[in-house]
Amino acid sequence: xxxxxxxxxxxxxxxxxxxxxxxxxxxxxxxxxxxxxxxxxxxxxxxxxxxxxxxxxxxxxxxxxxxxxxxxxxxxxxxxxxxxxxxxxxxxxxxxxxxxxxxxxxxxxxxxxxxxxxxxxxxxxxxxxxxxxxxxxxxxxxxxxxxxxxxxxxxxxxxxxxxxxxxxxxxxxxxxxxxxxxxxxxxxxxxxxxxxxxxxxxxxxxxx
Amino acid sequence: xxxxxxxxxxxxxxxxxxxxxxxxxxxxxxxxxxxxxxxxxxxxxxxxxxxxxxxxxxxxxxxxxxxxxxxxxxxxxxxxxxxxxxxxxxxxxxxxxxxxxxxxxxxxxxxxxxxxxxxxxxxxxxxxxxxxxxxxxxxxxxxxxxxxxxxxxxxxxxxxxxxxxxxxxxxxxxxxxxxxxxxxxxxxxxxxxxxxxxxxxxxxxxxx
Amino acid sequence: xxxxxxxxxxxxxxxxxxxxxxxxxxxxxxxxxxxxxxxxxxxxxxxxxxxxxxxxxxxxxxxxxxxxxxxxxxxxxxxxxxxxxxxxxxxxxxxxxxxxxxxxxxxxxxxxxxxxxxxxxxxxxxxxxxxxxxxxxxxxxxxxxxxxxxxxxxxxxxxxxxxxxxxxxxxxxxxxxxxxxxxxxxxxxxxxxxxxxxxxxxxxxxxx
Amino acid sequence: xxxxxxxxxxxxxxxxxxxxxxxxxxxxxxxxxxxxxxxxxxxxxxxxxxxxxxxxxxxxxxxxxxxxxxxxxxxxxxxxxxxxxxxxxxxxxxxxxxxxxxxxxxxxxxxxxxxxxxxxxxxxxxxxxxxxxxxxxxxxxxxxxxxxxxxxxxxxxxxxxxxxxxxxxxxxxxxxxxxxxxxxxxxxxxxxxxxxxxxxxxxxxxxx
Numbered sequence: 001x002x003x004x005x006x007x008x009x010x011x012x013x014x015x016x017x018x019x020x021x022x023x024x025x026x027x028x029x030x031x032x033x034x035x036x037x038x039x040x041x042x043x044x045x046x047x048x049x050x051x052x053x054x055x056x057x058x059x060x061x062x063x064x065x066x067x068x069x070x071x072x073x074x075x076x077x078x079x080x081x082x083x084x085x086x087x088x089x090x091x092x093x094x095x096x097x098x099x100x101x102x103x104x105x106x107x108x109x110x111x112x113x114x115x116x117x118x119x120x121x122x123x124x125x126x127x128x129x130x131x132x133x134x135x136x137x138x139x140x141x142x143x144x145x146x147x148x149x150x151x152x153x154x155x156x157x158x159x160x161x162x163x164x165x166x167x168x169x170x171x172x173x174x175x176x177x178x179x180x181x182x183x184x185x186x187x188x189x190x191x192x193x194x195x196x197x198x199x200x201x202x203x204x205x206x207x208x
Numbered sequence: 209x210x211x212x213x214x215x216x217x218x219x220x221x222x223x224x225x226x227x228x229x230x231x232x233x234x235x236x237x238x239x240x241x242x243x244x245x246x247x248x249x250x251x252x253x254x255x256x257x258x259x260x261x262x263x264x265x266x267x268x269x270x271x272x273x274x275x276x277x278x279x280x281x282x283x284x285x286x287x288x289x290x291x292x293x294x295x296x297x298x299x300x301x302x303x304x305x306x307x308x309x310x311x312x313x314x315x316x317x318x319x320x321x322x323x324x325x326x327x328x329x330x331x332x333x334x335x336x337x338x339x340x341x342x343x344x345x346x347x348x349x350x351x352x353x354x355x356x357x358x359x360x361x362x363x364x365x366x367x368x369x370x371x372x373x374x375x376x377x378x379x380x381x382x383x384x385x386x387x388x389x390x391x392x393x394x395x396x397x398x399x400x401x402x403x404x405x406x407x408x409x410x411x412x413x414x415x416x
Numbered sequence: 417x418x419x420x421x422x423x424x425x426x427x428x429x430x431x432x433x434x435x436x437x438x439x440x441x442x443x444x445x446x447x448x449x450x451x452x453x454x455x456x457x458x459x460x461x462x463x464x465x466x467x468x469x470x471x472x473x474x475x476x477x478x479x480x481x482x483x484x485x486x487x488x489x490x491x492x493x494x495x496x497x498x499x500x501x502x503x504x505x506x507x508x509x510x511x512x513x514x515x516x517x518x519x520x521x522x523x524x525x526x527x528x529x530x531x532x533x534x535x536x537x538x539x540x541x542x543x544x545x546x547x548x549x550x551x552x553x554x555x556x557x558x559x560x561x562x563x564x565x566x567x568x569x570x571x572x573x574x575x576x577x578x579x580x581x582x583x584x585x586x587x588x589x590x591x592x593x594x595x596x597x598x599x600x601x602x603x604x605x606x607x608x609x610x611x612x613x614x615x616x617x618x619x620x621x622x623x624x
Numbered sequence: 625x626x627x628x629x630x631x632x633x634x635x636x637x638x639x640x641x642x643x644x645x646x647x648x649x650x651x652x653x654x655x656x657x658x659x660x661x662x663x664x665x666x667x668x669x670x671x672x673x674x675x676x677x678x679x680x681x682x683x684x685x686x687x688x689x690x691x692x693x694x695x696x697x698x699x700x701x702x703x704x705x706x707x708x709x710x711x712x713x714x715x716x717x718x719x720x721x722x723x724x725x726x727x728x729x730x731x732x733x734x735x736x737x738x739x740x741x742x743x744x745x746x747x748x749x750x751x752x753x754x755x756x757x758x759x760x761x762x763x764x765x766x767x768x769x770x771x772x773x774x775x776x777x778x779x780x781x782x783x784x785x786x787x788x789x790x791x792x793x794x795x796x797x798x799x800x801x802x803x804x805x806x807x808x809x810x811x812x813x814x815x816x817x818x819x820x821x822x823x824x825x826x827x828x829x830x831x832x
């Protein structure tokens with residue numbers, strides 16, 4: 001029996017669907033994750049290119065937009081276990097080029113640019129409340145990496161009971177095996193997977 | 209370049225190591241996840257069998273032990289997005305056979321049996337504080353499924369800055385592809401992977 | 417200058433107002449907090465009596481209702497610092513009379529009855545997500561004690577960005593000094609204070 | 625019966641005590657809370673003066689030190705309910721003078737300076753994990769205001785199961801009624817109250 005068949009037989013893989021009001025969450029599309037000499041590579045450049053149209057559509061629809069950046073203190077005072085596993089993360093500091101949102105997706109004034117130190121955009125941040133204040137019930141997730149901060153953010157988004165959509169052509173990873181494996185996990189258990197064209201179409205009929 | 213080589217080049221996959229005091233976290237080793245007609249199958253039975261020796265060693269070492277169970281209200285009052293994705297989870301209620309810890313690993317009085325509704329053992333629970341109160345700095349994780357509640361718990365354990373160890377032969381999954389893929393992700397970014405024999409040896413030299 | 421004048425001069429005490437959809441949060445109105453020989457006394461009985469009309473109005477309006485109970489494990493396995501400060505809390509266990517919701521406000525099937533171990537209804541629980549899933553943006557708080565679990569829940573409700581209303585005649589405390597002092601703090605900084613008659617009137621014009 | 629007698633009869637007011645390793649948490653001792661034309665006044669200047677000796681002792685003992693600042697985005701993108709209740713908080717931005725730690729207590733390199741947007745130092749931050757990583761089991765709290773961010777931080781510190789000590793002569797408030805009322809609440813239920821001289825003496829015998 002295939003993996004998908006096992007999941008289907010056990011009742012996984014249903015759709016959670018779209019709700020009434022969506023926000024766009026752009027996870028760690030910062031220069032350092034678009035640089036193959038740092039944390040980038042794989043299909044990340046294509047995911048960034050694809051996300052441009054979705055970002056434009058979200059803005060046109062009036063959807064709240066949040067960008068995350070990984071930011072550590074210059075003096076290492078907030079380092080913890082994550083930096084033991086990946087010491088190179090310490091290069092991502094407030095003013096480093098590597099931790100700025102990529103120019104293709106530059107935030108506008110009033111869009112939320114959120115600092116984080118852990119994989120999930122929700123962990124140790126006020127993102128859940130930021131979404132609740134805007135009566136968001138659906139979170140559209142794009143970003144990098146699929147197997148890392150996207151996955152962690154998606155699990156938390158679902159755990160906070162937001163209907164969660166992974167925009168499959170707008171998430172990327174440095175390595176394609178983990179990218180595919182995590183799309184499978186997320187689609188079966190935590191989120192619906194959609195292409196950006198479909199999400200853009202939905203946004204056009206659900207302006208805020 | 210292999211996936212592992214890419215991760216290595218970018219600085220991932222270092223060891224976070226053991227700290228000074230460990231707790232054992234037994235994630236969702238309940239009857240329903242040991243039943244291939246419910247949420248079980250794959251290598252879960254072997255993982256449960258392997259976990260018995262580790263549990264005995266943890267008890268002998270005086271390590272705090274926490275078991276998690278997925279428990280939903282009988283009347284569905286706490287249902288959310290997770291149950292939209294997997295409606296069959298609703299069978300896991302306070303008194304259902306499916307939601308009781310497997311008899312091979314029956315909790316002793318004074319061990320913590322924690323109810324949860326989301327994938328992570330830390331989400332919407334007081335587990336982080338339970339560990340801090342015991343001055344735990346290292347969390348040994350066993351349970352099911354590797355690609356589900358184990359992975360989610362490991363990400364949160366690391367995010368709360370506990371040195372996290374996935375006991376590789378004591379975690380199991382209904383499908384082996386996701387099991388392997390998630391071991392890779394966790395080992396590269398969030399946790400150290402060890403066999404139970406090595407963890408038992410460590411426990412014997414670190415009694416509480 | 418009076419305390420109120422100082423707060424006003426510094427910009428506190430504005431109204432956060434009602435939003436579009438309210439839930440009723442009934443904090444720890446359990447038998448043990450309505451028994452002066454346990455944790456009760458003061459104006460708690462009157463607050464319970466006053467809350468009956470509000471509960472009926474919330475149900476009629478279709479507002480989600482959540483009741484909290486303090487519940488500790490029978491074997492003490494989840495005890496922490498709170499029980500060092502107040503060891504008598506250990507009497508509140510799953511099946512103890514003291515930890516059941518008072519009969520005057522008995523929950524109906526489908527209403528959420530939430531176990532907690534800490535003062536705040538949000539701490540170590542999934543309440544924030546439960547509210548978000550229902551697109552609640554306004555939390556109406558009643559319960560006991562004003563200076564304890566009500567205050568802690570109100571601070572967290574506001575911190576999660578829910579517009580928070582303390583129903584002043586439906587919160588009670590074992591001692592009236594702390595009751596009044598905490599109403600002042602909450603009204604200045606975290607929540608709007610309203611009488612139940614006004615909240616009932618609002619609910620009647622905002623059915624779900 | 626006095627308030628204190630009621631609490632005593634019901635089992636509150638016990639000591640949670642000191643543990644083995646303490647951190648010093650300096651809550652919102654920033655210029656804006658030391659300026660009576662902004663959020664200051666009352667006994668805050670005296671609390672800052674008293675905190676200097678304690679900070680020196682904590683440093684000498686090798687205790688981890690964390691300072692909090694309230695920081696909102698310049699463009700208002702992270703505003704929520706707290707700023708509806710107190711719109712003047714918007715003046716506290718990354719580079720504003722008002723949101724910098726007071727010069728009497730200037731942080732040293734390697735000490736953690738934590739941004740927050742809500743009352744509690746733990747809410748939407750990674751403080752709990754920062755403490756756990758350092759195996760802290762005791763949190764010494766100083767800062768402003770007693771009835772606001774100190775109280776909220778103390779409730780969360782206790783809820784995360786850290787033994788919590790409010791250094792009574794090192795916390796201050798713009799108004800003395802709320803200051804006293806909140807010291808009473810915290811001492812009865814959440815924390816032990818000690819004078820700085822006693823805490824300094826404890827630190828001298830517990831170097832890290």
